[in-house]
Amino acid sequence: MRESRQHARPASDHPAAGQGGSLNRCLIILLGVLYFAQGLPFGLLTKSLPAIAREAGVPTRFIGLLALAALPWALKFLWSPWVDRWGRGRPDHRKRWVIASQLVAVGLLVLLGALPNLWLFRDGLWLMLALLFLLNLCFATHDIASDGLAVRMLPPNLRGLGNSLQTGGYKAGLMIGGAAMLVGLDLLGWRLTLWTFAVLLALLLVPVWRYRESAEVVENAGSGGERISWHWWRDQLLSFWLRPGMGLWLLLLLGYKLGDSFGSRMIKPMLVDHQWTLTQIGMLELISSLIGLLGAVLAGFLLLRFARIWALVLFGLMQALGLLGWGLIDVGDTASVWMVSLFEQLADGLSTVALFTMMMDRCRMRHEGTDYTMQACLVLSISGVATLMSGYSAEWFGYSDHFQLSAALALAAILPAIFWKRAVHD
Numbered sequence: 001m002r003e004s005r006q007h008a009r010p011a012s013d014h015p016a017a018g019q020g021g022s023l024n025r026c027l028i029i030l031l032g033v034l035y036f037a038q039g040l041p042f043g044l045l046t047k048s049l050p051a052i053a054r055e056a057g058v059p060t061r062f063i064g065l066l067a068l069a070a071l072p073w074a075l076k077f078l079w080s081p082w083v084d085r086w087g088r089g090r091p092d093h094r095k096r097w098v099i100a101s102q103l104v105a106v107g108l109l110v111l112l113g114a115l116p117n118l119w120l121f122r123d124g125l126w127l128m129l130a131l132l133f134l135l136n137l138c139f140a141t142h143d144i145a146s147d148g149l150a151v152r153m154l155p156p157n158l159r160g161l162g163n164s165l166q167t168g169g170y171k172a173g174l175m176i177g178g179a180a181m182l183v184g185l186d187l188l189g190w191r192l193t194l195w196t197f198a199v200l201l202a203l204l205l206v207p208v209w210r211y212r213e214s215a216e217v218v219e220n221a222g223s224g225g226e227r228i229s230w231h232w233w234r235d236q237l238l239s240f241w242l243r244p245g246m247g248l249w250l251l252l253l254l255g256y257k258l259g260d261s262f263g264s265r266m267i268k269p270m271l272v273d274h275q276w277t278l279t280q281i282g283m284l285e286l287i288s289s290l291i292g293l294l295g296a297v298l299a300g301f302l303l304l305r306f307a308r309i310w311a312l313v314l315f316g317l318m319q320a321l322g323l324l325g326w327g328l329i330d331v332g333d334t335a336s337v338w339m340v341s342l343f344e345q346l347a348d349g350l351s352t353v354a355l356f357t358m359m360m361d362r363c364r365m366r367h368e369g370t371d372y373t374m375q376a377c378l379v380l381s382i383s384g385v386a387t388l389m390s391g392y393s394a395e396w397f398g399y400s401d402h403f404q405l406s407a408a409l410a411l412a413a414i415l416p417a418i419f420w421k422r423a424v425h426d
Contacts (some may be wrong), residue, residue, distance in 0.1 A: 024244075027153050028162050030211050032169035034146045037102060037204045038139050039173020040197060041109070044181045050131075052185065069132035072140040074381055080373040082234035083144045088366065091215045094152075095129035095208060097145035102205055105138040108197045132166045146347045147376070148369025149213065151360045160303025163356045167349065175289060216366060240364065240371050249362065249417050255380050255413030256316060256355055260348060261383035263323040263406025265390040274331040284338065288345040295349025302350075303357055313417050318347035320410035327403030332395040355379070381382030 049066060087093040112120070120128040154162045177197075184193035193376055239382035241250065271281050303311055322344030329336040394402040 017078040023151065026211065028165050030207055031146070031150050031154075031162055032165035033204055033207050034149075034169070035097065035166045036059065036169035036173040037201055038143060038146070039170040039175075040177040040201065041105065041135055041139060042170075043174040043177025043179075044197070047361075049181075051119075052182075053121055053128075054166075056118060058121050058125065058280045064133070065356060069129055070136050071138040072133070073143075074377060074384070076140040076144055077237070077370070077374045077377045079141070080144045080370040081233055081367075083141060084148060084236075084367055084369045088216055093211045093216060094145040094149040094369070095213045097213065098142055098149070099205060101138045101142035101145070102201060102208075105135055105142070106202050108138065109194050109201070110133045113191045113198070113398060118189035143368045143376075144373050147372040151363045151368035151372055152365075153213065153217070154360070156361065159360045160308070160353065161300035161356045163353045163360070164297045164300025167353055167356065168293050171289065171293055171296070186341055234241060236367065236370055239376060240367070246362075248419055250378075251416040252413065253359075253375055254382050255409070255416065256351070257379055257383050258386050259323060259406045259408070259410025260319055260351075262386040262390050262393070262409060263326065263403050264344070265387045266394045266399060266402060267326060269322065269391075269394070270326075270331060271337070273399075284341055287338075288341045291342045291351040292345040295346040296353050297349075299353035303354065305339070308354065308358050309363070309417060312358060313414050315347060315351035315354050316410065316414045316417070318343075319351045320407045320414070321412055322347045326409035327400045331399075365395055 031337065053066065056100065082096055083094075087096060108131055112128070115124065115127075150162055150166065151159075181197075183192060185198065188196065240246070268281055268285075271284075276284075299311070299315070320342065325340035329340055333338060359372055359375045390402070393405065397405065
Protein backbone atom coordinates (compact mmCIF):
# COMPACT_ATOMS: atom_id res chain seq x y z
CA MET A 1 0.00 0.00 0.00
CA ARG A 2 1.32 3.43 -0.86
CA GLU A 3 2.13 5.81 1.96
CA SER A 4 -0.13 8.51 0.56
CA ARG A 5 -3.14 6.17 0.67
CA GLN A 6 -2.30 4.63 3.98
CA HIS A 7 -1.91 7.74 6.08
CA ALA A 8 -3.46 10.70 4.33
CA ARG A 9 -6.92 11.90 5.23
CA PRO A 10 -9.12 13.55 2.62
CA ALA A 11 -8.76 17.30 2.56
CA SER A 12 -12.46 17.73 3.27
CA ASP A 13 -12.16 15.60 6.43
CA HIS A 14 -9.40 17.68 7.98
CA PRO A 15 -10.58 20.10 10.70
CA ALA A 16 -8.61 22.92 9.08
CA ALA A 17 -10.21 22.41 5.68
CA GLY A 18 -11.62 25.66 4.41
CA GLN A 19 -10.27 27.67 7.33
CA GLY A 20 -8.08 30.70 6.86
CA GLY A 21 -4.35 31.04 7.43
CA SER A 22 -4.95 33.26 10.47
CA LEU A 23 -6.59 30.34 12.28
CA ASN A 24 -3.62 28.11 11.48
CA ARG A 25 -1.27 30.79 12.83
CA CYS A 26 -3.32 30.94 16.03
CA LEU A 27 -3.06 27.16 16.37
CA ILE A 28 0.71 27.16 15.86
CA ILE A 29 1.15 29.91 18.46
CA LEU A 30 -1.15 27.99 20.83
CA LEU A 31 1.01 24.88 20.48
CA GLY A 32 4.11 26.91 21.35
CA VAL A 33 2.33 28.11 24.51
CA LEU A 34 1.21 24.59 25.47
CA TYR A 35 4.69 23.11 25.22
CA PHE A 36 6.30 26.11 26.90
CA ALA A 37 3.92 25.43 29.82
CA GLN A 38 5.12 21.81 29.91
CA GLY A 39 8.77 22.85 29.85
CA LEU A 40 8.51 25.19 32.86
CA PRO A 41 7.88 22.57 35.58
CA PHE A 42 10.08 20.00 33.84
CA GLY A 43 12.95 22.50 33.97
CA LEU A 44 12.25 22.85 37.68
CA LEU A 45 12.41 19.07 38.16
CA THR A 46 15.41 18.21 36.00
CA LYS A 47 17.61 21.30 36.04
CA SER A 48 17.24 22.91 39.46
CA LEU A 49 15.73 20.46 41.95
CA PRO A 50 18.84 18.22 42.31
CA ALA A 51 20.97 21.25 43.19
CA ILE A 52 18.33 22.57 45.62
CA ALA A 53 18.03 19.17 47.29
CA ARG A 54 21.78 18.81 47.70
CA GLU A 55 22.06 22.30 49.20
CA ALA A 56 19.34 21.33 51.68
CA GLY A 57 21.49 18.40 52.78
CA VAL A 58 19.69 15.55 51.01
CA PRO A 59 22.06 12.55 50.56
CA THR A 60 22.99 11.86 46.95
CA ARG A 61 21.35 8.40 47.05
CA PHE A 62 17.98 10.07 47.75
CA ILE A 63 18.54 12.76 45.12
CA GLY A 64 18.63 9.97 42.57
CA LEU A 65 15.19 8.85 43.76
CA LEU A 66 13.74 12.17 42.64
CA ALA A 67 13.90 10.77 39.11
CA LEU A 68 11.07 8.38 40.06
CA ALA A 69 8.72 11.36 39.98
CA ALA A 70 9.14 11.48 36.19
CA LEU A 71 7.83 7.90 35.74
CA PRO A 72 4.43 9.03 34.30
CA TRP A 73 6.23 10.31 31.20
CA ALA A 74 7.41 6.79 30.35
CA LEU A 75 4.03 5.18 31.16
CA LYS A 76 1.61 7.73 29.72
CA PHE A 77 0.71 5.44 26.80
CA LEU A 78 -1.22 3.30 29.32
CA TRP A 79 -3.99 5.88 29.78
CA SER A 80 -3.70 7.65 26.42
CA PRO A 81 -6.66 5.69 24.88
CA TRP A 82 -8.96 7.15 27.54
CA VAL A 83 -7.78 10.70 26.83
CA ASP A 84 -8.60 10.11 23.17
CA ARG A 85 -12.01 8.58 23.91
CA TRP A 86 -13.57 10.43 26.85
CA GLY A 87 -15.17 13.57 25.48
CA ARG A 88 -14.80 12.62 21.82
CA GLY A 89 -17.49 14.01 19.54
CA ARG A 90 -17.94 17.23 21.54
CA PRO A 91 -16.27 20.62 20.90
CA ASP A 92 -13.08 21.33 22.86
CA HIS A 93 -12.54 17.65 23.67
CA ARG A 94 -8.77 17.81 24.11
CA LYS A 95 -8.77 21.43 25.24
CA ARG A 96 -10.75 20.41 28.33
CA TRP A 97 -8.11 17.79 29.18
CA VAL A 98 -5.37 20.41 28.82
CA ILE A 99 -7.15 22.96 31.01
CA ALA A 100 -8.03 20.42 33.72
CA SER A 101 -4.47 19.03 33.85
CA GLN A 102 -2.87 22.45 34.00
CA LEU A 103 -5.24 23.74 36.70
CA VAL A 104 -4.46 20.72 38.91
CA ALA A 105 -0.75 21.38 38.31
CA VAL A 106 -1.24 25.00 39.42
CA GLY A 107 -2.85 23.74 42.62
CA LEU A 108 0.03 21.33 43.27
CA LEU A 109 2.59 24.13 42.87
CA VAL A 110 0.61 26.30 45.30
CA LEU A 111 0.57 23.41 47.80
CA LEU A 112 4.31 22.79 47.39
CA GLY A 113 5.01 26.47 47.95
CA ALA A 114 2.86 26.52 51.10
CA LEU A 115 4.95 23.76 52.71
CA PRO A 116 8.32 24.64 54.30
CA ASN A 117 11.09 23.68 51.90
CA LEU A 118 13.52 22.54 54.60
CA TRP A 119 10.87 20.20 56.01
CA LEU A 120 10.04 18.88 52.52
CA PHE A 121 13.66 18.01 51.79
CA ARG A 122 14.09 16.23 55.12
CA ASP A 123 11.16 14.73 57.02
CA GLY A 124 8.69 15.39 54.20
CA LEU A 125 10.83 14.01 51.39
CA TRP A 126 8.39 11.21 50.51
CA LEU A 127 5.46 13.64 50.49
CA MET A 128 7.38 15.91 48.14
CA LEU A 129 8.18 12.94 45.90
CA ALA A 130 4.46 12.06 45.80
CA LEU A 131 3.48 15.65 44.93
CA LEU A 132 6.12 15.80 42.20
CA PHE A 133 4.82 12.48 40.85
CA LEU A 134 1.32 13.97 40.65
CA LEU A 135 2.72 17.08 38.96
CA ASN A 136 4.37 14.90 36.31
CA LEU A 137 1.16 12.88 35.97
CA CYS A 138 -0.72 16.11 35.22
CA PHE A 139 1.70 17.21 32.54
CA ALA A 140 2.05 13.73 31.01
CA THR A 141 -1.73 13.78 30.54
CA HIS A 142 -1.48 17.38 29.32
CA ASP A 143 1.06 16.17 26.76
CA ILE A 144 -1.22 13.39 25.47
CA ALA A 145 -4.03 15.87 24.88
CA SER A 146 -1.69 18.50 23.39
CA ASP A 147 -0.15 15.99 20.99
CA GLY A 148 -3.58 14.76 19.94
CA LEU A 149 -4.75 18.33 19.38
CA ALA A 150 -1.66 19.13 17.31
CA VAL A 151 -1.91 16.01 15.12
CA ARG A 152 -5.63 16.48 14.52
CA MET A 153 -5.79 20.22 13.92
CA LEU A 154 -2.53 20.90 12.06
CA PRO A 155 -2.80 20.52 8.27
CA PRO A 156 -0.13 18.04 7.07
CA ASN A 157 1.86 20.76 5.28
CA LEU A 158 2.19 22.74 8.54
CA ARG A 159 3.18 19.89 10.83
CA GLY A 160 6.89 20.58 10.39
CA LEU A 161 6.47 24.22 11.37
CA GLY A 162 4.15 23.23 14.21
CA ASN A 163 6.75 20.81 15.55
CA SER A 164 9.37 23.55 15.35
CA LEU A 165 7.36 25.75 17.69
CA GLN A 166 6.47 22.80 19.92
CA THR A 167 10.13 21.82 20.31
CA GLY A 168 11.25 25.43 20.64
CA GLY A 169 8.54 26.26 23.17
CA TYR A 170 9.36 23.21 25.27
CA LYS A 171 13.11 23.86 25.25
CA ALA A 172 12.54 27.53 26.10
CA GLY A 173 10.33 26.55 29.02
CA LEU A 174 12.92 23.99 30.12
CA MET A 175 15.74 26.54 30.14
CA ILE A 176 13.69 29.30 31.78
CA GLY A 177 12.16 26.93 34.33
CA GLY A 178 15.56 25.62 35.39
CA ALA A 179 17.35 28.96 35.54
CA ALA A 180 14.48 31.03 36.97
CA MET A 181 13.94 28.60 39.84
CA LEU A 182 17.54 28.87 41.03
CA VAL A 183 17.63 32.65 40.67
CA GLY A 184 14.17 33.03 42.20
CA LEU A 185 15.12 31.15 45.34
CA ASP A 186 17.78 33.73 46.13
CA LEU A 187 15.57 36.70 45.29
CA LEU A 188 12.09 35.61 46.40
CA GLY A 189 12.49 32.46 48.47
CA TRP A 190 10.86 29.04 48.07
CA ARG A 191 7.21 30.04 48.55
CA LEU A 192 7.04 33.12 46.32
CA THR A 193 9.08 31.45 43.58
CA LEU A 194 6.73 28.46 43.33
CA TRP A 195 3.66 30.66 43.57
CA THR A 196 5.07 32.82 40.77
CA PHE A 197 5.38 29.68 38.64
CA ALA A 198 1.79 28.80 39.52
CA VAL A 199 0.51 32.23 38.48
CA LEU A 200 2.44 32.05 35.21
CA LEU A 201 0.97 28.63 34.41
CA ALA A 202 -2.52 29.97 35.15
CA LEU A 203 -1.96 32.95 32.82
CA LEU A 204 -0.76 30.64 30.07
CA LEU A 205 -4.24 29.10 30.08
CA VAL A 206 -5.75 32.31 28.67
CA PRO A 207 -4.85 31.58 25.00
CA VAL A 208 -5.89 27.96 25.52
CA TRP A 209 -9.29 29.04 26.85
CA ARG A 210 -9.82 31.38 23.89
CA TYR A 211 -9.02 28.74 21.26
CA ARG A 212 -12.04 26.93 19.77
CA GLU A 213 -11.43 23.27 18.99
CA SER A 214 -13.99 21.83 16.56
CA ALA A 215 -15.84 18.63 17.38
CA GLU A 216 -14.64 15.34 15.93
CA VAL A 217 -16.89 13.29 13.70
CA VAL A 218 -17.94 10.09 15.47
CA GLU A 219 -19.10 7.32 13.17
CA ASN A 220 -22.23 5.40 14.16
CA ALA A 221 -20.37 2.11 14.16
CA GLY A 222 -17.22 3.59 15.62
CA SER A 223 -16.08 4.73 18.99
CA GLY A 224 -19.46 6.02 20.10
CA GLY A 225 -20.70 2.48 20.73
CA GLU A 226 -17.45 0.94 21.91
CA ARG A 227 -17.56 -1.04 25.12
CA ILE A 228 -14.72 -0.18 27.49
CA SER A 229 -12.84 -3.36 28.40
CA TRP A 230 -9.39 -4.93 28.57
CA HIS A 231 -9.78 -6.08 24.97
CA TRP A 232 -10.78 -2.59 23.85
CA TRP A 233 -7.70 -1.08 25.55
CA ARG A 234 -5.40 -3.74 24.10
CA ASP A 235 -6.82 -3.25 20.59
CA GLN A 236 -6.33 0.53 20.84
CA LEU A 237 -2.61 -0.01 21.37
CA LEU A 238 -1.92 -3.00 19.13
CA SER A 239 -3.94 -2.00 16.07
CA PHE A 240 -1.55 0.90 15.44
CA TRP A 241 1.27 -1.52 14.65
CA LEU A 242 -0.76 -3.96 12.53
CA ARG A 243 -0.36 -1.91 9.36
CA PRO A 244 1.98 -2.30 6.37
CA GLY A 245 5.50 -1.02 6.93
CA MET A 246 5.13 -0.48 10.69
CA GLY A 247 7.77 -3.09 11.56
CA LEU A 248 10.44 -1.01 9.85
CA TRP A 249 8.97 2.14 11.37
CA LEU A 250 9.32 0.53 14.81
CA LEU A 251 13.01 -0.15 14.12
CA LEU A 252 13.46 3.46 13.06
CA LEU A 253 11.79 4.76 16.23
CA LEU A 254 13.94 2.54 18.44
CA GLY A 255 17.20 3.48 16.74
CA TYR A 256 16.94 7.04 15.50
CA LYS A 257 17.77 8.76 18.82
CA LEU A 258 19.70 5.83 20.30
CA GLY A 259 23.15 7.01 19.20
CA ASP A 260 22.45 10.59 20.24
CA SER A 261 21.29 9.61 23.75
CA PHE A 262 24.14 7.12 24.13
CA GLY A 263 26.78 9.63 23.14
CA SER A 264 25.67 13.06 24.33
CA ARG A 265 25.35 12.06 27.98
CA MET A 266 29.15 11.80 28.23
CA ILE A 267 30.01 15.18 26.69
CA LYS A 268 30.07 17.14 29.95
CA PRO A 269 31.97 14.47 31.95
CA MET A 270 34.58 14.41 29.18
CA LEU A 271 34.95 18.20 29.32
CA VAL A 272 35.30 18.12 33.12
CA ASP A 273 38.01 15.45 32.83
CA HIS A 274 39.85 17.73 30.38
CA GLN A 275 39.92 20.59 32.91
CA TRP A 276 37.01 22.64 31.57
CA THR A 277 35.51 24.78 34.34
CA LEU A 278 31.82 24.70 35.20
CA THR A 279 31.51 28.27 33.94
CA GLN A 280 33.01 27.33 30.57
CA ILE A 281 30.71 24.30 30.30
CA GLY A 282 27.70 26.39 31.30
CA MET A 283 28.40 28.99 28.61
CA LEU A 284 28.90 26.24 26.02
CA GLU A 285 25.59 24.66 27.10
CA LEU A 286 23.71 27.95 26.85
CA ILE A 287 24.93 28.94 23.40
CA SER A 288 24.64 25.39 22.05
CA SER A 289 21.06 25.14 23.33
CA LEU A 290 20.17 28.36 21.51
CA ILE A 291 21.65 26.89 18.32
CA GLY A 292 19.52 23.79 18.94
CA LEU A 293 16.45 26.03 19.10
CA LEU A 294 17.51 27.63 15.83
CA GLY A 295 17.85 24.16 14.30
CA ALA A 296 14.33 23.25 15.43
CA VAL A 297 12.89 26.39 13.84
CA LEU A 298 14.92 25.90 10.66
CA ALA A 299 13.68 22.31 10.35
CA GLY A 300 10.07 23.49 10.23
CA PHE A 301 10.75 25.69 7.21
CA LEU A 302 12.89 23.07 5.46
CA LEU A 303 10.13 20.49 5.85
CA LEU A 304 7.82 22.80 3.89
CA ARG A 305 10.04 22.21 0.85
CA PHE A 306 11.69 18.80 1.19
CA ALA A 307 10.34 15.26 1.39
CA ARG A 308 10.16 14.33 5.06
CA ILE A 309 11.77 10.91 4.79
CA TRP A 310 14.83 12.30 3.03
CA ALA A 311 15.02 15.15 5.55
CA LEU A 312 14.98 12.51 8.28
CA VAL A 313 17.87 10.68 6.59
CA LEU A 314 19.90 13.86 5.99
CA PHE A 315 19.43 15.20 9.51
CA GLY A 316 20.21 11.75 10.93
CA LEU A 317 23.46 11.75 8.97
CA MET A 318 24.31 15.17 10.42
CA GLN A 319 23.55 13.78 13.89
CA ALA A 320 26.02 10.92 13.30
CA LEU A 321 28.68 13.35 12.02
CA GLY A 322 28.30 15.50 15.11
CA LEU A 323 28.88 12.50 17.39
CA LEU A 324 31.82 11.40 15.29
CA GLY A 325 33.29 14.89 15.71
CA TRP A 326 33.27 14.46 19.50
CA GLY A 327 35.26 11.26 19.05
CA LEU A 328 37.91 12.77 16.78
CA ILE A 329 38.61 16.29 18.06
CA ASP A 330 41.29 17.43 20.48
CA VAL A 331 39.26 18.41 23.54
CA GLY A 332 42.08 20.72 24.59
CA ASP A 333 41.39 22.87 21.53
CA THR A 334 38.61 25.22 22.67
CA ALA A 335 37.69 26.32 19.14
CA SER A 336 37.21 22.70 18.00
CA VAL A 337 34.98 21.93 20.97
CA TRP A 338 32.79 24.94 20.23
CA MET A 339 32.49 24.06 16.54
CA VAL A 340 31.52 20.44 17.20
CA SER A 341 29.12 21.37 20.00
CA LEU A 342 27.28 23.93 17.87
CA PHE A 343 27.05 21.55 14.90
CA GLU A 344 25.88 18.65 17.06
CA GLN A 345 23.14 20.74 18.69
CA LEU A 346 22.03 22.13 15.31
CA ALA A 347 21.73 18.54 14.02
CA ASP A 348 19.82 17.55 17.17
CA GLY A 349 17.25 20.30 16.64
CA LEU A 350 16.84 19.43 12.95
CA SER A 351 16.55 15.66 13.48
CA THR A 352 14.18 15.94 16.45
CA VAL A 353 11.64 18.02 14.52
CA ALA A 354 11.89 15.74 11.46
CA LEU A 355 11.24 12.65 13.59
CA PHE A 356 8.34 14.20 15.51
CA THR A 357 6.73 15.42 12.29
CA MET A 358 6.81 11.94 10.75
CA MET A 359 5.43 10.52 13.99
CA MET A 360 2.44 12.79 13.49
CA ASP A 361 2.01 11.49 9.94
CA ARG A 362 1.77 7.93 11.21
CA CYS A 363 -1.20 8.70 13.50
CA ARG A 364 -4.72 7.54 12.66
CA MET A 365 -7.83 9.68 12.75
CA ARG A 366 -9.60 9.60 16.15
CA HIS A 367 -6.54 7.92 17.71
CA GLU A 368 -4.11 10.84 17.47
CA GLY A 369 -3.21 11.12 21.15
CA THR A 370 -2.76 7.37 21.64
CA ASP A 371 -0.72 6.83 18.48
CA TYR A 372 1.62 9.76 19.02
CA THR A 373 2.06 8.95 22.71
CA MET A 374 3.03 5.34 22.03
CA GLN A 375 5.69 6.45 19.58
CA ALA A 376 7.01 9.13 21.94
CA CYS A 377 7.19 6.67 24.84
CA LEU A 378 9.21 4.23 22.73
CA VAL A 379 11.70 6.95 21.82
CA LEU A 380 11.88 8.11 25.45
CA SER A 381 12.35 4.58 26.83
CA ILE A 382 15.11 3.53 24.45
CA SER A 383 16.83 6.88 25.01
CA GLY A 384 16.69 6.29 28.76
CA VAL A 385 18.25 2.84 28.44
CA ALA A 386 21.00 4.23 26.19
CA THR A 387 21.70 6.98 28.70
CA LEU A 388 22.03 4.46 31.53
CA MET A 389 24.54 2.41 29.52
CA SER A 390 26.61 5.37 28.29
CA GLY A 391 28.73 5.67 31.43
CA TYR A 392 29.80 2.02 31.25
CA SER A 393 30.73 2.43 27.58
CA ALA A 394 32.83 5.54 28.23
CA GLU A 395 34.63 3.78 31.10
CA TRP A 396 35.32 0.59 29.13
CA PHE A 397 36.29 2.08 25.76
CA GLY A 398 37.39 5.62 26.62
CA TYR A 399 35.68 8.79 25.44
CA SER A 400 36.99 8.75 21.87
CA ASP A 401 35.87 5.20 21.08
CA HIS A 402 32.61 5.76 22.95
CA PHE A 403 31.65 8.67 20.70
CA GLN A 404 32.72 6.80 17.57
CA LEU A 405 30.51 3.89 18.65
CA SER A 406 27.66 6.36 19.22
CA ALA A 407 28.16 7.74 15.72
CA ALA A 408 28.03 4.21 14.27
CA LEU A 409 24.73 3.56 16.10
CA ALA A 410 23.28 6.83 14.77
CA LEU A 411 24.40 5.97 11.24
CA ALA A 412 22.92 2.47 11.41
CA ALA A 413 19.58 3.93 12.52
CA ILE A 414 19.22 5.67 9.15
CA LEU A 415 19.01 2.35 7.25
CA PRO A 416 15.46 1.44 8.41
CA ALA A 417 14.28 4.84 7.11
CA ILE A 418 15.57 4.05 3.61
CA PHE A 419 14.09 0.53 3.55
CA TRP A 420 10.85 1.77 5.11
CA LYS A 421 10.39 4.33 2.34
CA ARG A 422 10.78 1.61 -0.27
CA ALA A 423 8.39 -0.71 1.59
CA VAL A 424 5.51 1.79 1.74
CA HIS A 425 5.98 3.07 -1.80
CA ASP A 426 6.65 -0.17 -3.71
